[in-house]
Each structure stands twice: as C-alpha cells, then as structure tokens.
Amino acid sequence: MSVTVRVPAKVNVQLAVGAARPDGFHDLANVFLAVGLYDEVTVTPADELRVTCEGPDAAEVPLDRTNLAARAAIALAARRGIEPAVHIHIAKDIPVAGGMAGGSADGAGALLACNTLWGAAASRAELLAICAELGSDVPFSLVGGAALGIGRGEQLTALETGGTFHWVFAMAERGLSTPAVFREFDRLAQGRQIPEPVASPDLLEALAKGDVEALAGAVSNDLQPAALSLFPELADTLEAGRGAGALATLVSGSGPTTAFLAPGAESAEKVAAALRASGTCRSVRTAAGPVAGATVL
Numbered sequence: 157m158s159v160t161v162r163v164p165a166k167v168n169v170q171l172a173v174g175a176a177r178p179d180g181f182h183d184l185a186n187v188f189l190a191v192g193l194y195d196e197v198t199v200t201p202a203d204e205l206r207v208t209c210e211g212p213d214a215a216e217v218p219l220d221r222t223n224l225a226a227r228a229a230i231a232l233a234a235r236r237g238i239e240p241a242v243h244i245h246i247a248k249d250i251p252v253a254g255g256m257a258g259g260s261a262d263g264a265g266a267l268l269a270c271n272t273l274w275g276a277a278a279s280r281a282e283l284l285a286i287c288a289e290l291g292s293d294v295p296f297s298l299v300g301g302a303a304l305g306i307g308r309g310e311q312l313t314a315l316e317t318g319g320t321f322h323w324v325f326a327m328a329e330r331g332l333s334t335p336a337v338f339r340e341f342d343r344l345a346q347g348r349q350i351p352e353p354v355a356s357p358d359l360l361e362a363l364a365k366g367d368v369e370a371l372a373g374a375v376s377n378d379l380q381p382a383a384l385s386l387f388p389e390l391a392d393t394l395e396a397g398r399g400a401g402a403l404a405t406l407v408s409g410s411g412p413t414t415a416f417l418a419p420g421a422e423s424a425e426k427v428a429a430a431l432r433a434s435g436t437c438r439s440v441r442t443a444a445g446p447v448a449g450a451t452v453l
C-alpha cells in the first residue's frame with residue numbers, strides 16, 4: 157500500500173523582514189499565496205528509510221536525512237515510538253533552491269503521507285507543530301490557500317481571497333541559499349533602523365477583493381535587494397518580464413525564482429513567451445493561485 161500527497165509551491169506577495177533576532181532568525185510579515193505548481197510525495201512501507209526523487213532538478217535534491225521529507229517522517233515516527241521505515245519518493249516539479257518552498261512542500265507532503273500510511277492520527281494542530289519544527293515555510297505548505305505568517309513565518313492566519321491570480325515564474329540558472337540571502341539582508345541593513353514588519357492593509361484588501369491591479373501596486377519583498385546583490389543578473393529577468401506587460405515583478409521569497417503578475421491567463425502566456433525568448437532564465441512556467449495545500453490523492 158502507498159499514499160501519495162500533492163503539495164503546491166508558494167509565492168510571497170509580501171515579505172516584510174525585521175531585524176535579526178537573538179536566535180539568528182528574523183521576524184517576518186509574510187503573505188503567502190499557494191500556486192498550482194506541485195510536487196507529489198509517495199510513501200510506501202520499506203525495510204528502512206529511503207528517499208528517491210524524479211524530475212528535471214532531481215540531481216540537486218539531497219537524498220539523505222537532511223531532506224525535509226526524511227526529517228518529517230523521522231519526526232512523526234519519533235513521536236509515535238515507531239521506526240520511520242518508509243520509502244519516500246518525490247516527483248519534483250517545484251524548482252529546487254528557488255524561493256518557492258519546494259523543500260518545505262516535500263516536508264509537509266511526507267508528513268501528511270506518513271500520518272495517513274501509519275494511521276498515526278496526528279491532529280491538524282500536531283501536524284502544524286511538527287511542520288513549524290521542520291522549517292519556517294513548512295506550515296504554509298500544509299495549509300495552502302493564502303495566509304499571513306508572522307514570527308519567523310510559521311504562525312499562520314488564513315487570508316480571504318476574492319479571485320484567482322495569474323503568475324509567471326522564471327527559474328534562474330543557479331540556486332540561492334536562503335541563509336545566505338538573509339545574511340546579505342543583514343549586511344545591507346547595517347547601520348540602518350529596521351522597522352517592525354507589518355502586513356500591508358492595501359495588499360490584504362487587494363487579495364480579499366481579487367483585485368489584480370491593486371495587488372500589483374502593493375506587492376513587496378524586503379529580501380529582493382539582498383537577492384539582487386548576490387545575483388545581479390536577476391535584474392535582467394525582471395526587466396524582460398516588465399517589458400512584456402507584467403503588472404508587477406518580484407523576486408519570489410529568497411529567490412532566485414522571479415515572479416510576474418499578469419492580468420489574466422492569456423497575458424500570462426504572453427509574458428511567459430517573452431521571458432523564454434529573452435534568454436535571461438533557465439525555464440519559465442505559468443501557475444495560478446490560490447490553490448489548496450497538501451492533499452492526499
């Protein structure tokens with residue numbers, strides 16, 4: 157018997173970053189939107205824990221116990237006093253090290269899949285607690301939709317959305333490490349007073365109304381200068397998308413994936429075609445959101 161869970165990628169429509177905390181993390185006001193690009197995580201009973209991965213970026217995915225999917229299985233098994241004896245297979249479509257929560261998606265997916273396979277009966281609250289231990293973005297991968305994350309991003313409040321938003325994502329030639337981007341944020345922030353991160357009321361209203369023009373005017377990412385500082389060529393990709401009619405352009409999370417908000421599905425395809433032709437990125441995808449979080453298939 158196997159269990160398969162489908163988990164979406166995310167884009168941060170707002171990422172407000174506060175000063176570094178004593179524990180090294182940063183307080184955030186993080187507005188997540190789940191978009192329809194998915195990893196599928198399948199768990200099957202096995203003699204011992206094993207992780208395999210397929211997909212265009214599979215070679216870059218660690219298959220040892222650092223993989224968030226493996227860590228999720230270990231964490232749930234430890235709570236039940238059982239062995240994490242599963243084969244976890246990841247069919248990966250979310251870009252690796254892209255700022256779209258691909259690793260977090262696999263963690264949330266493996267957790268939900270193991271909970272189902274083992275009949276471990278973890279409540280939603282227990283699953284969310286384990287997700288928060290695994291990483292700041294993992295709880296959102298479980299719940300999906302749209303949500304505001306505060307604290308280090310893991311304390312979620314669901315947000316209302318009044319429509320579907322159409323996005324184009326440009327994958328970069330190489331990855332960026334999230335800790336490195338936060339370190340660069342700290343370096344660039346030296347000597348400056350960093351305000352408390354707060355969610356933008358205009359942005360929340362735009363999401364609630366499904367107003368794409370208003371959303372375009374309200375998106376922001378405080379990590380963008382740090383990502384651009386480490387990866388200056390991303391400015392060319394952003395420029396190519398803007399020139400092709402995107403209403404808003406931004407780096408997704410800690411990057412280096414760049415995100416382009418389009419007025420509709422058709423214009424998203426036009427922006428995607430222009431980005432492909434621009435030669436400024438490795439590959440281009442379109443996806444709409446919000447979509448549901450981790451779901452057992």
Ligand code: C5P
Nearest residue numbers: 180181182291292293308309334335338
């Ligand atoms: O929580 P997660 O493991 O996803 O975080 C990865 C890294 O990103 C952390 O080690 C930290 O360097 C940085 N981070 C941060 N503040 C946050 C979330 C992540 O500094 N709120």
